[in-house]
Amino acid sequence: MAQIAEDLFLLLLDNAAARPALERDRRERLLAGAVLLDLAHACRIRPAAPGDAVESGRLVALAGGAPLDHVTGPAFELLTRKPLRPKVALAKLGGPSQDRVVAQLEQQGQIRRVQLTPKRSAEQYAWPLLDRHRVGAARAALLSALFDRTPPTPATAAIVTLLHAADGLGALLSLNDRGWRWVHTRASEISSGSWVDESATALPEVNLAVTASAVRSALL
Numbered sequence: 001m002a003q004i005a006e007d008l009f010l011l012l013l014d015n016a017a018a019r020p021a022l023e024r025d026r027r028e029r030l031l032a033g034a035v036l037l038d039l040a041h042a043c044r045i046r047p048a049a050p051g052d053a054v055e056s057g058r059l060v061a062l063a064g065g066a067p068l069d070h071v072t073g074p075a076f077e078l079l080t081r082k083p084l085r086p087k088v089a090l091a092k093l094g095g096p097s098q099d100r101v102v103a104q105l106e107q108q109g110q111i112r113r114v115q116l117t118p119k120r121s122a123e124q125y126a127w128p129l130l131d132r133h134r135v136g137a138a139r140a141a142l143l144s145a146l147f148d149r150t151p152p153t154p155a156t157a158a159i160v161t162l163l164h165a166a167d168g169l170g171a172l173l174s175l176n177d178r179g180w181r182w183v184h185t186r187a188s189e190i191s192s193g194s195w196v197d198e199s200a201t202a203l204p205e206v207n208l209a210v211t212a213s214a215v216r217s218a219l220l
Contacts, residue, residue: 001038001042001066001068001069001071001072002034002035002038002069002071002072002101002104003038003155004034004035004037004038004041004154004155004158004159005031005034005035005038005071005072005097005101006071006101006104006105006110007134007135007138007155007159008030008031008034008159008162008163009031009098009101009102009105010105010110010111010129010134010135010138011135011138011139011142011159011172012027012171012172013111013127013129013135014129014135014139014172017126018114018126018127018128018129019125019126019127021171021172022166022168022171025094026166026168027098028094028095028097028098029090029091029094029166029219030162030163030166030168030219031094031097031098031101032075032089032090032091032092032093032094032097033086033090033162033215033218033219034097034158034159034162035071035072035075035093035097035101036059036075036086036089036090036093036211036215037158037162037208037211037212037215038071038072039068039072039075039076039079040207040208040210040211040212041154041155041158041204041205041207041208042065042066042068042072042204043062043064043065043203043204043207044061044062044065044068044072044076045059045060045061045062045076045079045211046059046060046062046207046210046211047059047060047086047210047211047214048060048083054083055083057085057086057214058083058084058085059079059083059084059085059086059089059211059214060079060083061076061079061080061083069104070100070103070104071097071100071101071104074093074096074100075089075093075097078092078093085218086214086215086217086218087218089218090215090218090219102127105127106127109130109131110129110130110131110134110135111127111128111129111130112127112128112130113125113126113127114126114127114128138155138156138159139172141153141155141156142156142159142160142172145157145160145186145190145195146160146182146183146186146187147182147183147186149186151195151198152190152195152198154204154205154208157190157195157208157209157212158208158212160187160190160191161187161190161191161212161215161216162212162215162216162219163187164184164187164188164190164191164216165191165215165216165217165219165220166219169183169187191212191216193209193210193212193213195209196209
């Protein structure tokens with residue numbers, strides 16, 4: 001269920017240090033945004049629209065759908081209590097979302113937790129990857145969408161949108177100036193929602209794109 005958040009964290013861990021490639025505050029906000037987008041793709045939340053009983057733009061919970069997991073469930077419960085502006089939702093979900101994503105990936109056997117000595121890092125743990133199949137597929141999909149202009153999957157589009165909004169693509173890519181100009185242009189296209197027109201889409205993809213626009217604005 002939390003594919004976007006899990007894939008994003010795995011991509012950020014895919015380095016020699018086995019530690020997330022972004023500083024904690026920015027990473028937590030990105031993971032909170034990814035959890036919200038997982039809920040949007042499942043059609044469990046959306047931004048309020050004109051005519052709704054709440055202020056336009058606030059994120060509202062939607063009834064029905066598949067059962068939620070330990071990552072997305074608490075975020076959904078938060079929004080069932082009160083519709084929130086995206087920026088407020090990101091602030092409330094940040095730290096707990098990372099902890100839940102880590103725990104879920106550990107349960108799946110994707111990563112393992114290694115305690116670091118205090119001298120090595122302000123953060124206590126590294127998380128070596130135990131299985132590279134999933135992160136390899138996520139990275140290949142991201143590179144193909146950015147450089148080959150392949151229509152991105154919903155998860156890839158969401159990850160590109162989040163990282164581009166938070167100026168975080170540099171955590172995954174090392175490019176020259178020409179390469180960065182290309183990537184920023186393509187990432188801007190995807191972030192604008194153009195991927196919906198590039199792919200065969202249905203209501204979940206449209207709702208994801210609409211919600212991603214609201215979350216993206218809160219990250220800028």
